[in-house]
Amino acid sequence: MRGAVIYAPGDVRFENLDDPKIINPTDAIIRTVATCVCGSDLWPYRGAEPIGDPHPMGHEYVGVVEEVGSEVANVRPGQFVVGSFATSDNSCANCLNGWQSSCLHREFMSTCQADYVRIPNAHGTLVATDEHPDAELVPSLLAVSDVMGxxxxxxxxxxxxxxxxxxxxxxxxxxxxxxxxxxxxxxxxxxxxxxxxxxxxxxxxxxxxxxxxxxxxxxxxxxxxxxxxxxxxxxxxxxxxxxxxxxxxxxxxxxxxxxxxxxxxxxxxxxxxxxxxxxxxxxGPAPVRRHLPDLIDRVLTGRINPGKVFDLTLPLDQVAEGYRAMDERRAVKALLKP
Amino acid sequence: MRGAVIYAPGDVRFENLDDPKIINPTDAIIRTVATCVCGSDLWPYRGAEPIGDPHPMGHEYVGVVEEVGSEVANVRPGQFVVGSFATSDNSCANCLNGWQSSCLHREFMSTCQADYVRIPNAHGTLVATDEHPDAELVPSLLAVSDVMGxxxxxxxxxxxxxxxxxxxxxxxxxxxxxxxxxxxxxxxxxxxxxxxxxxxxxxxxxxxxxxxxxxxxxxxxxxxxxxxxxxxxxxxxxxxxxxxxxxxxxxxxxxxxxxxxxxxxxxxxxxxxxxxxxxxxxxGPAPVRRHLPDLIDRVLTGRINPGKVFDLTLPLDQVAEGYRAMDERRAVKALLKP
CATH class of the missing domain: 3.40.50.720 (NAD(P)-binding Rossmann-like Domain)
Incomplete structure (x- = not known):
């Protein structure tokens, strides 16, 4: 598969990467339907945060489930799912208190500007919609996974x-x-x-x-x-x-x-x-999972339309242009389509 | 009258002072029934806060109303009253929101370790009890004016x-x-x-x-x-x-x-x-006035007994010993009786 990798400030490349695989029984693999560039991605892009070794980027996503680990019962292959930039088991004490972004097993997503993504804690992170949503709702559902949440x-x-x-x-x-x-x-x-x-x-x-x-x-x-x-x-x-x-x-x-x-x-x-x-x-990092069912519902019923924040849509392979456009304030937020 | 004056770290004196007078029509003068030394008084006493010119001390008080200004209708001479270390008009926007200690006309009390005290904003600060309380309830009512509040x-x-x-x-x-x-x-x-x-x-x-x-x-x-x-x-x-x-x-x-x-x-x-x-x-400084009626009620009905925090009672003229005892941790809190 292919995905974005940051090498240095101002240097994001779209490269061939290993396909993600199920590592833990609570993982899922999704095929990305839409992803995007976050304002927080600009901190390392602008040199305001250390980058270290070259690494993948991206933590916002909606997609279709390809494969699930043996302990993932809440979603199944073929379903359209929305997640969160912070994964959660949705069952630890912090999750039960409504603070899923402080889940004791939290892992922050960081590889989502790619064709396929491994979602850790998929069982407590992903929420499936009843049906595959209409294309015009996808940007708003993507927004829910981070900026709207x-x-x-x-x-x-x-x-x-x-x-x-x-x-x-x-x-x-x-x-x-x-x-x-x-x-x-x-x-x-x-x-x-x-x-x-x-x-x-x-x-x-x-x-x-x-x-x-x-x-x-x-x-x-x-x-x-x-x-x-x-x-x-x-x-x-x-x-x-x-x-x-x-x-x-x-x-x-x-x-x-x-x-x-x-x-x-x-x-x-x-x-x-x-x-x-x-x-x-x-x-704090938003406990998106707490609000996810409510926000998905508000999007699907047309109450809110946060997808309008995306004022630039690019093919995923032009992810570098997405960063540039946001860095130069030519775009508020760039949506990327694999 | 007489009252405490701080001159320098470790140097609190009990001195003759001018009797307080009504300055504004919202003022009241009270005869102090009990006052005390606050943990925050120890900051300047220990040299951890600048003192500047010698000045009176004390911001906790219960007393009997001696005189009221022309705009003070809520209390009258002869009544036993409880106040707060922060005075408030109880009618500005912040007061109406319940934040009387951010009253737009707030004045912090600072002359209460004395026989008589002028209370600015008396109309919005003082709460009278129906009757003069029994002597054993006085410490708890005093506590309500600051530490319990x-x-x-x-x-x-x-x-x-x-x-x-x-x-x-x-x-x-x-x-x-x-x-x-x-x-x-x-x-x-x-x-x-x-x-x-x-x-x-x-x-x-x-x-x-x-x-x-x-x-x-x-x-x-x-x-x-x-x-x-x-x-x-x-x-x-x-x-x-x-x-x-x-x-x-x-x-x-x-x-x-x-x-x-x-x-x-x-x-x-x-x-x-x-x-x-x-x-x-x-x-923040506690909006004592918001909680005053409730706390007075809890004291008068015997639900709470915060007066127990006073483990030293002294005549007011021994105020300096009150500071010393608290500074040396011989006492949690010193009550002073004029």
Whole structure:
């Protein structure tokens, strides 16, 4: 089979690789129907994370089951399945508490920009749809496996409630999905911080009621203007930089909540500042598996259409162009079709 | 009148001071019935916080109303009242959200180790009891104005729920009150981290089911042993040091919550570590006013007896000895009687 391998910053190649095989009885092999490039893939691509030896890339996927290990009973060959970037047995104490992305047997996916993928913990990770979905639903189902699942979790962690005011920091694919989530969870006012016109437009389409183009203290001041001077009930931090975290914490009202889902890069939170802010803070890799049945249902019934975040579709063998387009901000998110 | 004044680390004096006067129409003057020394008073006393010019001390109080400003309608002269270390108008947006300790007109109390005290925002801060309480209830009502209110908030911020497991980091007066709160909120298992025998005993009396004497990683390992390897649902951080915060964060399970109420001193939280922990974190000065009616009721009906944290009672003019005894750990908390 063939798949993407990163060699160095800016150097992603599409190569011949060994076919994946069942290693553990809880594994499955899927034939990839769609995969994509994640904002987090850009960290090593931009040299902001060490790469080490050349290695495969990709952790978002939908596909058709080819083969299952002897202990995988929940899905069978031929079924269309959606998974998560973090695999889980869905039966350990953390999974039973709803924190499948902290599963005691968790393995992060990292080989999904390929024709075929081995899914560890397939029994607790994959969810099959009743039928093979129509082609136009595939992008949204793919989104559920990471960006939509992550945006959803950001809104849940930020405790978005009906009638509340939510701020979304970050207008990448996760932030845009966060807008969808805030809307679905009943936020009355959804303020998106964005300075890119096409993303602002999509944010509005997804439910944003206000757009703030300013950043830093000026952006926070605008949030305060829009929230009676005290800040927002819920803030979704969907970037992962120190500035974005600062902006998020300062945008929340006392007693409000920040959900942070951008993997933090050199972010330190001052204890005293957090203390006096009265803001609640929770982050982490999204427990996508917890939300998967609900999100798949919302996609299949047409309630949400997160697949719109894909503004570039490429054949899988042009994966390198997908990275380039996202790095150069020519695309929000690139979908790849084997 | 007379009151405590701090001059330098280790130097607290009891001196003649001007009688307090009504300055704003929302002020009240109370005659102090009981006040005390707070663990946080020890920070400047130990030279860990700058003192600047000599200034009065104390922020915990119960008393009898002497005089009220023209806009104070909720209490009247002669009534016994309980307040909070943070004053609030109880009507601004933050107060209405339940975050009175972030009141837009908040003033922190700082002159309470004295015969008489001016209470700013008295209209939104003071709660009167129906009758003057029996003398033996006074220590518990005093505790409600800070340590019990703070321990309660720590448990609320840590989202203690019926049947849950709670860990209390810190065996000072706030930590001990945190045990009471965790018990009242229904925690089934309450693990207190303490290495002082007398405090362990009081913790058990208040409802602790397990005591851990180890600190740091060894303490965390013991918590894991007692919680099926994953950590506690709720952790109350009642110290404010970097080590205590670290211990608290590492003791919580993925998806668990840390409520932190010790004012953080040089505490920095690593964003990436917090992210992957999946732990929710909320701190701050306790919104005592939110919980005051409920806590006063629990004291008056005998459900809780937080006054037991006072293991030393002194005449107010011996306030300096109160500081010394707490600094030298001869006392958990010193009550002062004018």
């Amino acid at each position: 992550t945006g959803w979790y950001a809104a849940v962690a930020a405790e978005v409630k009906p009638g509340s005011t939510a701020v979304v920091v970050g207008d990448g694919a996760v932030g845009l999905c966060g807008v969808i989530a805030a809307k679905e969870l009943g936020a009355e006012r959804i303020i998106t911080m964005s300075r890119h016109e096409s993303r602002q437009k999509l944010a509005r389409e997804f439910g944003a009621t206000d757009i703030i183009a300013e950043r830093g203290d000026a952006g926070v001041a605008r949030v305060k203007d829009l929230t009676g001077g005290i800040g927002a009930d819920s803030v979704l931090e969907c970037v992962g930089t120190s500035e974005a975290m600062r902006q998020a914490l300062h945008s929340a009202r006392p007693g409000g909540n920040v959900g942070f889902v951008g993997v933090p890069h050199e972010v330190a939170i001052d204890g005293e500042e957090l203390f006096f802010s009265h803001v609640g803070l929770r982050g | 703070t321990g309660w908030y720590a448990a609320v911020a840590a989202e203690v729920k019926p049947g849950s497991t709670a860990v209390v980091v810190g065996d000072g007066a706030v930590g001990l009150c945190g045990v009471i709160a965790a018990k009242e909120l229904g925690a089934e298992r309450i693990i207190t981290m303490s290495r002082h025998e007398s405090r362990q005993k009081l913790a058990r009396e208040f409802g602790a089911t397990d005591i851990i004497a180890e600190r740091g990683d060894a303490g965390v390992a013991r918590v894991k042993d007692l919680t099926g390897g994953i950590g506690a649902d709720s952790v109350l951080e009642c110290v404010g040091t970097s080590e205590a915060m670290r211990q608290a964060l590492h003791s919580a399970r993925p998806g668990g919550n840390v409520g932190f109420v010790g004012v953080p001193h040089e505490v920095a939280i690593d964003g990436e570590e917090l992210f992957f922990s999946h732990v929710g974190l909320r701190g």
